[in-house]
Amino acid sequence: MFRKILAFALIGLLVSCGTSNSRIRTTKSGVAKTKTSSKKKPASKTTTTRTSTASNPGSGRTTETLESTSKTVVYSDMVKAYVLEYKDIAKDNMRRHGIPASITLAQGILESGAGKGTLCVNANNHFGIKCHTDWKGDTVHHDDDAEQECFRKYERAAESYNDHSLFLTTRGRYASLFKLDKDDYEAWARGLRAAGYATDPKYPEKLIGLIERYELASYDAEVLNKAYVKPESKPAAPAKADEVLAAGSYRVAQGDTLYSISKKHNLSVEELMRLNGLSNNAISIGQVLKVK
Structure with missing residues (x-):
């Protein structure tokens, strides 16, 4: 009788253990924890910047796509507001350090997404x-060429502008820039690229495009006490031998859009994009497009 009672007790114990809902998985070091991780896709490289303009039919406003440490789409009036906010700082830096205000502002617009980029x-x-x-000084970490790279952090925007000027004036590779005329923004834009500031071959054109679109050279003229000449009023410079366009090519001018260019050459926008391997409507002043 005692053996039967003992057998029933053992069976009951086994059933109780088998139906338990609580499960703990262990490892050699103890209880295993669930770890969730997600890797951010590195933001666009600072030196592979892009600008494009497009009309927003719904709002009647023009947008700028500014790709810096974070791709930012802003309206052109936001860019104008950025210029009005920082033009005096750029002019002051031009007086103290000799860097054209137009170049400083164009780089600020491009690199910060007109002040709307994450890093800014x-x-x-x-x-x-x-x-x-x-x-x-203080730092923040931000995904760029690699994950969580170290970037400088400033208390005020003016400190960032001053540090940018010091960055150019204290590094020998930029010394040749300061031999250029202070109102020759085109030479400065190309000189920055040649000195290694940016790896993007279109970087000079993007700076020049912003300067001309928003008339940033007017602030250089103010500092230099010169009359400002609008870009469209400048006489066209003769093309150099290596800049002569091949047959079936077209150089983008100020005010051009893919639509206007396609109409000039009896193409559809889709054909023009296919000929040039374009994935969107981003074009830059001076860019050469195939039209045949």
Whole structure:
């Protein structure tokens, strides 16, 4: 009788253990924890910047797509507001450091997404300047060429503008820029690219496009006490031998759009995009397009 009772007790114990709903998985080091991780896609490289303009039919406003440490789409009136806010700082830096205000503003617009980019909002960093070994100030980490790279953080925008000027004036590779005329923004834009500021071959054209679209050279003229000449009023420079267009090519001029160019050459926008391998309507002043 005692054996039967003992057998029933053992069976009951086994059933109770088998129907338990609680499960704990263990590892050699103890209880295993569930870890959720997600890798951010690195933001666009500071030096592979892009600008494009497009009309927004719903709002009647023109947009600028500015690709810096974070791709930012803004309205052109936001760019104008950015210029009005920082033009005096750029002019002051031109007087003190000799860098054209137009170049400083164009780089600020491009690199910061007109002040709307993540790095600018979080760190007042308008020019995408990384920490480097000589930086002793505050920092933030942001995905760029690699994950969570170190960038300089500023308390005020004016500090970022001043640091940008010091960055150019204290590094030997930019010394040749300061031999250029202060109102020759085209030479400065090309000189920055040649000195290694940006790897994007279109970087000069993008700066020049912004300068001319928003008449930023007027601030250079103010500092230099010169009369400002609008870009469209300038006499066209003769083409150099290596700049002569091949047959079936067209150089983008100010005010051009893919639609207007396609109509000039009896093409559809889709045909023009296919001929040039374009995935969107982003074009830059001076860009050469195939039209045949």
